[in-house]
Amino acid sequence: MESETEEEVNMMSGADDLRAARESRASAADRANRPGRGDSITRMVNAAVYRATHRPAPSAPPAPPRRSTVEDKPKPLGPDFRSAMHTANARIDVLGLSELRTPDGTIRYLDIGEGTPVLLVHGMFGGTDAALRQLRPLVPGGFRLIVPSRFGYLGSSLPAGATPARQADAFADLLDHLGIARAAVLAVSAGATSALHMATRHRCRVSALVLLSPNAPGSHQDRQEMPRVVARTLLGSDRLMWLLRHRFPARLTRLMGVPEDRPLGAADRARVDAELDGLFPVARRAAGVLFDAYVSNPAVNDCDLRRVIAPTLIVHARDDALMPCWGAVALSETILGSRLLVLENGGGHLMLGEHPEITPAVQALLRSIRD
Secondary structure, rough: OEEEEEEHHHHHHHHHHHHHHHHOOOOHHHHHOOOOHHHHHHHHHHHHHHHOOOOOOOOOOOOOEEOOOOOOOOOOOOOHHHHHHHHHHHHHHOOOEEEEEOOOOEEEEEEEOOOOOEEEOOOOOOOOHHHHHHHHOOOOOOEEEEEEEOOOOOOOOOOOOHHHHHHHHHHHHHHHHHOOOOOEEEEEOOOOHHHHHHHHHHHHEEEEEEOOOOOOOHHHHHHOOHHHHHHHHHHOOOOHHHHHHHHHHHHHHOOOOOOOOOOOOOHHHHHHHHHHHHOOOOOOHHHHHHHHHHHHHHHHHHOOHHHOOOOOEEEEEEOOOOOOOHHHHHHHHHHOOEEEEEOOOOOOOOOOOOOOOOOHHHHHHHHHOOO
């Protein structure tokens, strides 16, 4: 009998890791967010405010604030810390995010264009601005983009006892408010967890699901490389992150999933610089980043992926060191009828390089569900 290849051994190990993780981390998000008395009071207040202010949408609701487009290329950050933070904050403020009150607090979002609705779900260190930068180029014309900032990002609330399942419920509240019955969902990286919960908890409301470099189940979710107190201190300070950005850029790019041994051409370098600039202002994202790192990402192990019924496309780079490729393979094997597109020439978590196969695959799925 021929000996097993290294790839086959890795796949078998990944499957074992996945099974072990599911057994050992049941209800991880609930345990990490077990509410206290103060949390219960906070939720009661949020629910009371929601009941007092929420009005069911009439049969012909007035159109909420909507924009036909947003700025394609945000201004680059300034050369020094003060001017850079001024520009970074202005890039967010100019978006003019709308607000919605829900039982879980405020959602800040954009509603752009006309057509079949698509919900764009950003990843860690993101927000509405990051979703526009990373996901909007994949969507063809003729679609309406719903672009929320998730829990703890850019002014969206982080409710007491938050979980990605409750984030999915908040997405459903937002669709209700906008009078949308069904939407396609495009999610990247850490945003995949709440997108998957949306596809399992509100199955009939998700017309299609696209996951790019997705957070996936597995034992790697148990790995926490930075103590929470250190992460909170670092992420709460734009000045510290700015120092890291300019004094130790190689370390920061590795944290973003750029392969250490990958040579970067001009286009890749510009992409990495845009993503590094897009971290700021980090203080307006810190609560969401901590929620993703210590609660939401591990909670993907608790999602019953067998309940996903939407047509699903999963795109993942073979050399992604942040989210191992075997996790994407496990996702595709568990989600019935899903398609897995593996980028064999790599690119890391950011999928750097030329990958002409991605956009046609995403757009073909979106056009297949167009009303």
